[in-house]
Amino acid sequence: MSERAIPLHRDAPRLLLLAAIGLLMLMPYIWMVAASMKPLDEIFRASLSLLPKRFHGIENYGKVFSSIPVGRYLWNGLVVCGGILFFQLLFAVPAGYALAKLRFPGRDLVFGAVMLGLLVPPHVPALPLYVAFSQMGLLNTYTALIAPFTISVFAVFLFRQFFRSLPDDLIHAARLDGMGEMTIVWRVVLPNTWPAATAFSIFSVVAHWNDLFWPLIVVSDTSHATPALGVLFFRSAEAGDDFGALMAAAVIMTAPLVIAFLLAQRRFVEGIATTGLKG
Amino acid sequence: MSDMALPAAAGARAPLGEAFAAWMLSAPAILAYFLMLLLPTLATVALAFTDYELGADGLHWIGFENFAELLRDRAFATSLRNTLVYVGLVTPGSILGALALALLIEAGTRGRTFFRAVFFLPVVSLTVAMAAAWQYLLHPTIGPLNAMLHSIGAGQPEWLSSSSTVMLSLSAIGIWENLGFNLVLFLAGLTAIPRELYSAAEVDGARSAWERFRLVTWPMLGPTTLFVLTITMIRAVRVFDTVAVLTQGGPNKASQVLLYTMYEEGFTYFRLGYSAAITLVFLAIVLALMWLQTKVLDKRVHYV
Numbered sequence: 001m002s003e004r005a006i007p008l009h010r011d012a013p014r015l016l017l018l019a020a021i022g023l024l025m026l027m028p029y030i031w032m033v034a035a036s037m038k039p040l041d042e043i044f045r046a047s048l049s050l051l052p053k054r055f056h057g058i059e060n061y062g063k064v065f066s067s068i069p070v071g072r073y074l075w076n077g078l079v080v081c082g083g084i085l086f087f088q089l090l091f092a093v094p095a096g097y098a099l100a101k102l103r104f105p106g107r108d109l110v111f112g113a114v115m116l117g118l119l120v121p122p123h124v125p126a127l128p129l130y131v132a133f134s135q136m137g138l139l140n141t142y143t144a145l146i147a148p149f150t151i152s153v154f155a156v157f158l159f160r161q162f163f164r165s166l167p168d169d170l171i172h173a174a175r176l177d178g179m180g181e182m183t184i185v186w187r188v189v190l191p192n193t194w195p196a197a198t199a200f201s202i203f204s205v206v207a208h209w210n211d212l213f214w215p216l217i218v219v220s221d222t223s224h225a226t227p228a229l230g231v232l233f234f235r236s237a238e239a240g241d242d243f244g245a246l247m248a249a250a251v252i253m254t255a256p257l258v259i260a261f262l263l264a265q266r267r268f269v270e271g272i273a274t275t276g277l278k279g
Numbered sequence: 280m281s282d283m284a285l286p287a288a289a290g291a292r293a294p295l296g297e298a299f300a301a302w303m304l305s306a307p308a309i310l311a312y313f314l315m316l317l318l319p320t321l322a323t324v325a326l327a328f329t330d331y332e333l334g335a336d337g338l339h340w341i342g343f344e345n346f347a348e349l350l351r352d353r354a355f356a357t358s359l360r361n362t363l364v365y366v367g368l369v370t371p372g373s374i375l376g377a378l379a380l381a382l383l384i385e386a387g388t389r390g391r392t393f394f395r396a397v398f399f400l401p402v403v404s405l406t407v408a409m410a411a412a413w414q415y416l417l418h419p420t421i422g423p424l425n426a427m428l429h430s431i432g433a434g435q436p437e438w439l440s441s442s443s444t445v446m447l448s449l450s451a452i453g454i455w456e457n458l459g460f461n462l463v464l465f466l467a468g469l470t471a472i473p474r475e476l477y478s479a480a481e482v483d484g485a486r487s488a489w490e491r492f493r494l495v496t497w498p499m500l501g502p503t504t505l506f507v508l509t510i511t512m513i514r515a516v517r518v519f520d521t522v523a524v525l526t527q528g529g530p531n532k533a534s535q536v537l538l539y540t541m542y543e544e545g546f547t548y549f550r551l552g553y554s555a556a557i558t559l560v561f562l563a564i565v566l567a568l569m570w571l572q573t574k575v576l577d578k579r580v581h582y583v
Contacts, residue, residue, distance in 0.1 A: 011387050018383055018390065022397040025455065029400070031423050032412035046426040087311075095308035104298035110305060117316050119569055121517065123538060124562050125319030127326060127545050127555055131333065132319075151311035181300040210406050212520045213538070217546055228407040232524060235411060243415050250408035261403040265396045268403060273463040 036060050036247035043243050060248040064234070067245075069222060070252055073230035077256075080145045080215075080226055081205045087150035088204060089197070096159025097185045101171055111160075117153030123213060130217055144218040145226070149208065155200055162196040163189055202271030209257055227253040326555035333549035345556035355557070358528075358535040361446055365536060366515040368450035369457060374507055376454060377461035382496070384462075385469045395466065399459035406456070410524040413452050414439065439525055442533030449534060452521050457514060461507050468503030472496065509572040516564055537561050 023030075030050065035043055039056035064070060098104070099111055125148070133144045166189060174188045190197060212228045219225055225233060234249045261268045327345055331338035349355050384394050401409065416422055417438035425435040438448040476495045485491050519538040522528060528535040528543065541561060545554030 006387055008389075011389055014383060014387050015390055018380075018394050021380065022394055025398055025401070025458070027423075028409055028412040028416055028455075029404075031416050032409075035415055044421050046421045046423070046429075048423060048426050048430065091308040091311055094304035098301040098304040102297050102301035102304070103294065104301035107301070110309065113309075113312065113317070117312065119566060120316065120320055121562070121565055123517070123519075123541070124323055124558055125316055126323075127551050127558065128319040128322035129315070130546065131551065134333075148315050151308060151315050153312065153316070156308060181304060185304065206403055210404075210520075212407055212523060213542070216523065217542075228405060228520075231405070231407045231411055235524075243418075243421070246411055247415060250405075250411045254405045254408040257403050257405065258400065261400070262396070265392065265399075269395060269399055269463055272402060272460070273467065 032247045032250055035243055036245075036251050038244055040242060040244055056244060057248075060244040061252070063242070063245040064249045064252060067237075068230060068234050068249070070230070070249075072222065073225055073227050073253065074256065076142075076224055077209055077227045079142060081208045083142065083146040084149045084208050085201055085204050087146065088152045088155050089201075091150060092152055092155035093159055093190055093197075094182070094185050095156045097163050097181075097189050099156070099160040100163035101166075101168070101189075102181075114153045114156050114160075117151075118157060122148070126214065126217060133218055139218050140221050140224050142224065145215060145224065148214065152204070155204075158196060158200055159193070162193045166192055198267060199271035199274050202268055206257065206268075206272060227256075323555045323558055326552050327559050329552045331552040331555075333551055338552070341552070345553050348553065349556055349560065354532055354535060355540060357532050358537055358540040359560075361533075361535055362516060362518070362537045364446050365450050365453060365518055366512055368447070369453040369515040369518075370508065370511045372450065372454035373457040373461050373511055374504070376458050377465050377507070378500075378504070380458070380462050381465035381469055382492070384466065395459075395463065398462050401456050402459045406520040407524050409456075410452070410521050413521075414525055417448055440530055442530050445526055445530065445534045449518070449521055449525070452525075453515060453518060456521075457511060460514075461511060464503060464507050464510075465500070468500050469496070472499045506572070509568055513565060513568045513572070516561070516568065537564075 034050040034052070037055060037057035037060065038052040039054050039059070042052060042054065042056075095110075099107060099114070129148050133139055133147075138144045170188060170192070171184060174184045179187065209226075210228060211226075212232075215226045215229050216232075219229060222230075222233060231249055231253050235246055328340060328342060329338045330341050330344070380394075380398060384391055416424055419425060419435065419437040419440060422438075424438070428435050436444050438444050472495065476499065477491055480491055480495050485494050517538060518536050519542070522534055522536050522539045523542070526534040528539050537557065538561060541554050541557040544550045544557060
């Protein structure tokens with residue numbers, strides 16, 4: 001690209017066009033933040049001014065914090081995403097290693113099962129899982145939120161692909177050092193494929209932080225609600241038409257992931273673009 | 280694998296030991312796979328052929344009766360049609376938009392990372408919260424969009440609460456959600472095109488930007504485009520969040536989509552058998568798209 005460095009004045013139309021489209025894309029964010037700082041009467045006047053005449057941010061955000069357990073929702077989001085990621089890695093990394101580097105009868109069968117699993121969207125097993133959790137009295141628990149996602153066939157597949165590219169000598173050397181297979185997985189193989197692990201982790205956390213379908217099915221009380229459910233509960237219970245407070249709630253629940261994204265932009269984009277292909 | 284073995288370590292690497300280790304390492308994943316994926320999926324398939332309702336006693340095998348009912352069900356036909364409309368609008372919208380933006384970003388050196396971040400933001404934002412923001416933005420009386428239309432004297436549609444515009448509005452939100460994702464894929468595809476091809480095309484007389492696009496960029500981007508196409512369709516068929524938050528399938532079923540209908544039948548009316556049949560229709564569509572995708576990927580391998 002450097003062979004045709006364009007002078008700024010000739011590059012300006014392109015940048016202005018991009019900026020205009022970018023601004024259009026950011027409209028929901030801009031108005032969300034603006035409304036979260038306006039009093040209700042200003043919102044209902046539907047003026048096109050972004051800045052509030054009377055700053056009402058403290059009241060709006062205060063209402064969110066006083067009427068819903070914001071900390072609880074964010075904590076639940078953290079527990080659920082963390083729990084899911086922990087089990088996904090715990091189960092998928094060793095399996096991916098076995099499929100990539102070990103010879104055993106039935107390996108093709110297991111790999112075939114993984115490929116088959118890739119075809120099934122998570123909505124398909126939802127009905128029987130719901131019945132099972134309901135029979136076991138596990139609705140409104142972290143178990144119900146986490147358990148269905150502990151197996152990620154996609155993670156098994158991804159780790160297998162990455163582990164295959166590791167040199168066999170590395171593993172031979174570890175065995176000669178007297179390491180067991182389990183130690184090899186966590187101490188030798190995984191540290192050599194951090195990019196894959198990071199990419200998958202980001203993909204997994206983004207997917208489950210944003211998920212609404214499954215939490216909506218198994219959780220109905222506030223004590224186990226995730227941030228996505230929290231916004232929904234707040235809207236239907238407190239703020240039917242109080243858009244100022246509703247936008248404040250939306251800002252609070254969106255902020256953690258957006259801030260993480262802005263801090264590690266490149267990793268997020270790579271993580272989701274390389275792994276999000278799962279669709 | 281073990282032909283360089285030292286005698287002392289040979290025992291640990293005997294095939295039997297290796298097989299045992301492999302099964303031990305895979306056991307948790309296999310167990311979870313059976314419990315959380317395989318058995319429930321098979322149970323969904325079985326449920327689709329029963330009249331099972333949560334709370335009712337027992338269940339009966341009713342063969343294809345659920346599917347026959349689907350064919351008669353007006354609401355399901357609407358739901359299927361709406362899903363197709365959504366896919367039909369979001370797919371070209373988010374792909375052409377993303378392609379245009381990717382070309383615009385690649386045309387210069389400045390602002391690449393910045394604009395990529397701006398357009399990617401919706402992908403990492405909490406969909407439910409952003410849906411609430413859209414609800415405010417599109418509100419018929421107090422929403423900024425209609426206020427803007429009012430100020431220029433244009434008509435003010437009831438975006439999400441009128442059956443004639445609701446799918447259009449949801450699709451617009453869908454395009455907004457998917458654009459950044461496709462953009463990143465296109466940017467990766469564009470970076471992979473060798474620069475020399477452009478110089479070569481220029482030597483061959485491709486002077487205008489359009490000629491260069493037609494002769495180099497578009498054919499070289501072909502595999503990426505086909506891939507983005509199927510990925511976007513698969514993502515669009517799964518539309519649920521925005522419908523659940525913004526319209527609940529309304530007004531008057533005008534925005535019922537496949538997964539939302541499945542959710543309502545199963546978890547609101549507890550007609551699990553019927554809901555399972557809808558799930559299978561959904562699965563069949565996803566599988567058809569994935570089949571298309573493998574065809575595309577095969578092509579891609581031969582192509583490059």
